[in-house]
Amino acid sequence: MQFIDEFRAPNAVKSLLNQINALVKKTVFTKDSPLNIMEVCGGHTHAIFKFGLDQLLPPEINFIHGPGCPVCVLPMGRIDTCIDIAKQPNVMFCTFGDAMRVPGQQGSLLTIRGEGHDIRIIYSPLDALKLAKLNPEKQIVLFGLGFETTMPGIALTILQAKQLQLSNFSLLCQHICIIPTLKALLALPDIKIDAFLGPGHLSMIIGIKPYEFISQDYAKPVVISGFEPVDILQSVIMILMQLIKQQYLVENQYRRIVADKGNTAAQAVINQVFTLQGNDEWRGLGKILDSGVRLNEKYREYDAELRFNTKRHCQQDDPNARCGDVLTGRCKPINCPLFGQTCTPTSAYGALMVSSEGACAAYYQYRQSDLI
Amino acid sequence: MIKTISLAHGSGGLASTELIDQIFMRAFDNSFLQAHEDQAKIKLTELTQLGDRMAFSTDSYVIDPIFFPGGDIGKLAVCGTVNDLAVGGAIPLYLSCGFILEEGLPICTLQEIADSMAKTAKEAGVTIVTGDTKVVPNGAVDKIFINTAGIGAIPTQINWGMAHIKEGDKIIVSGTLGDHGATILNIREKLGLIGALSSDCAPLYSLIHHLHTIDGVRAIRDATRGGVNAVLHEFMQGSGYGMKIIESELPLQSTVRGLCELLGLDPLNFANEGKVVIVVSPECELQVLQSLHRHPLGINAKSIGEVVTKRNVTLQGLYGIERLLDLPHNEPLPRIC
Numbered sequence A: 001m002q003f004i005d006e007f008r009a010p011n012a013v014k015s016l017l018n019q020i021n022a023l024v025k026k027t028v029f030t031k032d033s034p035l036n037i038m039e040v041c042g043g044h045t046h047a048i049f050k051f052g053l054d055q056l057l058p059p060e061i062n063f064i065h066g067p068g069c070p071v072c073v074l075p076m077g078r079i080d081t082c083i084d085i086a087k088q089p090n091v092m093f094c095t096f097g098d099a100m101r102v103p104g105q106q107g108s109l110l111t112i113r114g115e116g117h118d119i120r121i122i123y124s125p126l127d128a129l130k131l132a133k134l135n136p137e138k139q140i141v142l143f144g145l146g147f148e149t150t151m152p153g154i155a156l157t158i159l160q161a162k163q164l165q166l167s168n169f170s171l172l173c174q175h176i177c178i179i180p181t182l183k184a185l186l187a188l189p190d191i192k193i194d195a196f197l198g199p200g201h202l203s204m205i206i207g208i209k210p211y212e213f214i215s216q217d218y219a220k221p222v223v224i225s226g227f228e229p230v231d232i233l234q235s236v237i238m239i240l241m242q243l244i245k246q247q248y249l250v251e252n253q254y255r256r257i258v259a260d261k262g263n264t265a266a267q268a269v270i271n272q273v274f275t276l277q278g279n280d281e282w283r284g285l286g287k288i289l290d291s292g293v294r295l296n297e298k299y300r301e302y303d304a305e306l307r308f309n310t311k312r313h314c315q316q317d318d319p320n321a322r323c324g325d326v327l328t329g330r331c332k333p334i335n336c337p338l339f340g341q342t343c344t345p346t347s348a349y350g351a352l353m354v355s356s357e358g359a360c361a362a363y364y365q366y367r368q369s370d371l372i
Numbered sequence B: 001m002i003k004t005i006s007l008a009h010g011s012g013g014l015a016s017t018e019l020i021d022q023i024f025m026r027a028f029d030n031s032f033l034q035a036h037e038d039q040a041k042i043k044l045t046e047l048t049q050l051g052d053r054m055a056f057s058t059d060s061y062v063i064d065p066i067f068f069p070g071g072d073i074g075k076l077a078v079c080g081t082v083n084d085l086a087v088g089g090a091i092p093l094y095l096s097c098g099f100i101l102e103e104g105l106p107i108c109t110l111q112e113i114a115d116s117m118a119k120t121a122k123e124a125g126v127t128i129v130t131g132d133t134k135v136v137p138n139g140a141v142d143k144i145f146i147n148t149a150g151i152g153a154i155p156t157q158i159n160w161g162m163a164h165i166k167e168g169d170k171i172i173v174s175g176t177l178g179d180h181g182a183t184i185l186n187i188r189e190k191l192g193l194i195g196a197l198s199s200d201c202a203p204l205y206s207l208i209h210h211l212h213t214i215d216g217v218r219a220i221r222d223a224t225r226g227g228v229n230a231v232l233h234e235f236m237q238g239s240g241y242g243m244k245i246i247e248s249e250l251p252l253q254s255t256v257r258g259l260c261e262l263l264g265l266d267p268l269n270f271a272n273e274g275k276v277v278i279v280v281s282p283e284c285e286l287q288v289l290q291s292l293h294r295h296p297l298g299i300n301a302k303s304i305g306e307v308v309t310k311r312n313v314t315l316q317g318l319y320g321i322e323r324l325l326d327l328p329h330n331e332p333l334p335r336i337c
């Protein structure tokens, strides 16, 4: 299959691994003090585990699974807000499937759907608009979730709702931006990240420039990477080369998809509809400065929280859960005392275990054999 | 004639009789139905001539959409049950069918489904000898649900079962994986993938009966809901051994692979309606493959792995790294089959 098979070809992978093994020897990294590469995006985490790249790479290279999955960083309190709204009479609550199983204090959206509340799984934000048109007597609420990758689609949906003057449609905005997250991460005192594998799809929207502060202010390489084994291994080589040359740059390995300047039309529509405002709470990371995404003044009428006058729930995580430590690379999922015990995919405590991109889900799915 | 199903069609009165005569009697026409009794009277001597055990199986079919490339709910309802009989080594003989119809269902739709069932039954060599029809108010079911039950006879020399599986046995699939699941997903979620996506829905007795004479066939299962992955887990549970399969050996159509890549899904979890997974002794592996390859439904048959001591189901990936194949934890996509 074009664009897939050539990026998975075993001989290409083997030759890249040989190059990596040779390059690692030219660095200071050792098995006990390895090169820590954070893969920001959960898509990378899953590819690394699915193909067993972590086992194929030399022990001098260690992957840290970052906070780049919007479901994983969803605080429990936000799910509680979803549930508050979904329980209101006459509401049809629309969400992408991934958020269905994330636990809040009062259960998940899946639990309350089982209790008879009207929760719909949608595949495109426009499906929610269609439902609004078909059901004028109902209030349709769309749960807008995700980084810059999903924001343009939601923004276009809001623009259309305005154009159609739909009064029974609103958005529960849980969008987040990647750059404040990375800033918050890098500001943490006990974090040991030497380089970043930059998110492929997200960068398709924002381009590569916004990451420059990482290379300039923190002297750490960033390589925007595709999701196939050859992509990831090439990116590791690019990181090693930078470190050997002591050059710290933002490089783009995923040129076939990501333009250096990103998608300017998508950026424009995001800026038209959304604004960065206030400090938002992130699961495991706490409050992050200026990371809250809100609807612009002009589109505030579509804000579901205002429309339903919801209260913000505060988060009370189980003190034993180490979701935050996993997201920041302080520990691996297996070091969490809840892992595989009270927290499994069927009885998840944290979103990292239910999101299809979560690090705990990846460990559970691919590494269980090592643990039993 | 009335064009849609009404509650009167399920009342047992005149409308019911008319519907049964015009749709089912006409399509399934045979002497058992002609007798108009409450039961089909099947001669035991006929069964005992064919084997020493009777196989009996039932399943209900609730698929959405009811028509899809490669089949429809009627074809599926016949294939599903005859295949369940055939994988146990039985010669499928008789079927019953129960219909639950939604008020408002177009009668021509029901007719098309009954005709398709009749055609498939003929192809599969089975007779639909008894049935039942109920009509429920609009909204109580989705268009049409069908239950079929079937009986067949198992020839004396055949004794297939998971308890016979041994370490070192080979695992064979009879063709490409996930075609049915991918086809249904593509239409239901309006993914708009064009290309040769078509369900593999087919009666499999004609393929399986060639294996009756081969020594060393241990166990067969059709890989329906839950796909090959679920069958491998059943084999593990039933035999006490582990199953190890090799990713590069899995036969896949490129359209199915494309869809899986796009959605991050695994074709091993997709439903098939015309594929079997067979465990055989290493000595007869080649003979089984040759026999399958000779049949149009088995041309893509492939050996995909083997039975191992360690009691889990694993997949050896492209680069030789083995990973655990768990059954999916997430709720399956609603009503894929």
Ligand code: SF4
Residues within 6 Å of the ligand: A321, A322, A323, A324, A326, A333, A336, A337, A338, A339, A340, A343, A348, A349, A350, A351, A352, A353, A360
């Ligand atoms: S195992 Fe569960 S509780 Fe522990 S870090 Fe993972 S998701 Fe959080």
